[in-house]
Amino acid sequence: MLAANAAFYEAFESRDLDRMSEVWEHSDRVSCVHPGWGVLRGWAAVAGSWFALFGGPQHLQFILTNESVAVVGDTGLVTVDENLLDGEEVGGTVTSLNVFVRGDDGRWRLVAHHGSPVAQRT
């Protein structure tokens, strides 16, 4: 499942829709929350959001830290911090919960991604 999680972020950073599509389960039960967005449900809506993000001006790169995995039967929960790079510096942190489900073929597929900005401590 860590490989599936890594594949998600590789697709994200490389703005590769085909790879992003491979990461996700293509079903109505998937959900996705981008930082500051409302929830998107179903693969069509989720795919549309990646299409829009990858077509936009933001080319996000991040360093992943604080990753943790919990496996519950055929479900896996990954919590991870996405430290966004702004040039050479870390420009902010998004904390995410990624939920994967193992299919009959043994592959883990993403069924939920929820990312939210961590407020800067002053």
Add this chain to the structure above:
Amino acid sequence: MLAANAAFYEAFESRDLDRMSEVWEHSDRVSCVHPGWGVLRGWAAVAGSWFALFGGPQHLQFILTNESVAVVGDTGLVTVDENLLDGEEVGGTVTSLNVFVRGDDGRWRLVAHHGSPVAQRT
């Protein structure tokens, strides 16, 4: 599982630590993200956050909308919008992903809560 989700929000609104404790699985694998916070892992840290929130000045009341449930084996994912009431008006929306796991006793327990503010559209 909808009953378990309702129990979570009832405990939240009533600031009832005992009820909140009953809702959660007491294990190291639980995680919780409050809006704008970093991730908390393990029941001790999560319980501590509710203790702090319930002891604080904010007495949150909300109207739940846009609720959806996906069950995957013994895991259940609930996505829901928490529309915070500020007096008589809706003061903002938090969108949440709540992950429940069914125990050997048949009870659904919360293993992950991730809430994040939805940016106002202007």
